[in-house]
Amino acid sequence: MVTSAGRKGPSAARDKTSGESSRAVQLYAMVARIRAAELALQRHIADHGFGGFWHPGLGQEGVQAGAVAGLRSDDYMFLAHRGLGYALAKGMSMESLLGDLFGRTIGSTGGKGGGTVHFCNPELGVLGQGGTLGSSFVLGAGAAISGQMLGTDRVCAIFFGDGASSRGTWHEAALQASVWKLPIVWVCENNGWAVSARFSEQSPTENIADRASAYGVPGVIVDGQDALAVYEAVSEAVVRARSGLGPTLVEAKTLRIRGHYEGDRQKYRDDIVLGLEVPRDPIDLLRRDVPADVADQLDEAARLEVENAFTLVLASPRPDPSIIFKDVWT
């Protein structure tokens, strides 16, 4: 069945009487951990610089936590480049992610990282992130084919931004995946900016989800600041994919608080007040469904986790130069 782009609002997951309030707490816990890491990285880079580029995901934590919560632990996932929330939510440890960012052996890539890196943990289904934006569309289709061929019911989630949606890889993958009914969920974080280019200057339609009908797949628009709404939309798409009905395009409307990279002065922007303030903060939205004392405790736990992880990672060793020659071949 083909449906046109439709808007998703919060429903059952928000109903505290349904027993789903624990979902809000779980999402809050994850959003708080991502936020704590984002803020700590921002401070660290301001104070000490960084051996590369960090593309902050501040303000987009709700999409990342909500969407990944809709996946099963063994589902495949290709990340986007904005932050570490996707990988953290999929189950990778704070230490392994920060280890990658700071190029330490404790990182998931064993020290091959540094700067914006390619978090990877195949056992958790985390398959990496295309350094050439938009390349994950075709890779993800391949993972979905493997899932089909090996007789599993694994789904592949592919995260991307509004900028990457302009790639030809999207067109090729969307067409073929739809025809083959591959078990895929495309999760677009539309934050309105592709580096310095406004989305409205790059798209003739208001929504990326509007394109879905051309590929014969459902296009769903969801408030990306509302983690519960994202969770619901993605969960529905995952059910559809797992049952063999094919891919769904979920467009989460979010916003980019910081620059394209940390340190980007964003002189091209006039749409937000630069700084720490997060308009329509996913944390504030979730707090409506989480008791204040529980939320406060989770904030503190997240802050401590990040503080400890930073201490551990920064004290852990850099790789031996011999790593340069490792893993070219199997």
Next chain:
Amino acid sequence: MTKQQEAPSTSTAGVSTINYAMAINHAMAEEMRRDSRVWLLGQDVGRMGGVFGVTRGLLDEFGPLRVRDTAINETFIVGAAAGAAMTGTIPIAELQFADFLLIAGDEIFGKLAKWRYMHGGQLSLPAVVRVPTGLLGGVGAEHSQSLEVFCMHVPGLKVVLPSNAADAKGLLKTAIRDPNPVMFFEHKGLYRVKGEVPDDPEFLVPFGVAAIRRRGDALTVVATGMMVDRSLAAAELLASEGHEVEVIDPRTLVPLDMDTILESVQRTGRAMIVHEAVRTAGAGAEIASRINEELFFALDAPVWRLGAIDTPIPQDPELEQLCIPQVAGIAKAMRGLIAL
């Protein structure tokens, strides 16, 4: 009975006389029977059996989940192969022409070649990308190139160029079993050339082992793909003139069996590389450099290279042959180098 079994072949004592295309077909069919994780995708590989007929019968035997006809989407074909390879299956991706590998450039050079390395060895990419290469006769500048050196230049890809039917089968079977990504260059002009091919399903030709096609002491010629037969024909002309030329077919450019080449050049004191790819910055430049670095004082003459001239390939079938080495031209160069 599948179409491929109906294909004409003669069989004696475990050897069948089949053409290069059918040898490749048999390699895929055997490996797909052996390992259910092996599958195939590409334009027209299913119902049509491939634009060059290489995949005939495979859809009938293995079904549409394992033999997938794609749209015109080279980026998808190789990208999906990369994604599937890193998640436990073994894809064979067919591009209709080697020229199209540039359409899937990021997927070949960025993903297949690098993703194991970038991710600390956590991913394996056991994909094979089959690309029909070289001149066919009148297919023009965008369908005639020999681009193997691109793949040789980017670390992380194995590069294979079979020059005959038996090697095509044995090398492709090795490629499918290799846990690394393999770029497999099939020469379009060789598809219909028959040869004796072992039937043994365990017949494998190892990578990195050059074949000495002809023994000689006057000159070492290193030739690839279509140029192997042409160099052998030229060597016969030289033999009638009293000069025995050694002809070596490296079979794989990555890994490259320099030991066999260097051992030969040490004996002959002269070396020439012949390939169909453009001479400028071709694989021959690399091989010549390595010979110079290792054997400078053993050489009696400079190392020469023959290859295509620095022009696109014209569409006209007669003109196109003027762009690449011919038997007469190779023989002339052999005489010239021996006379130095």
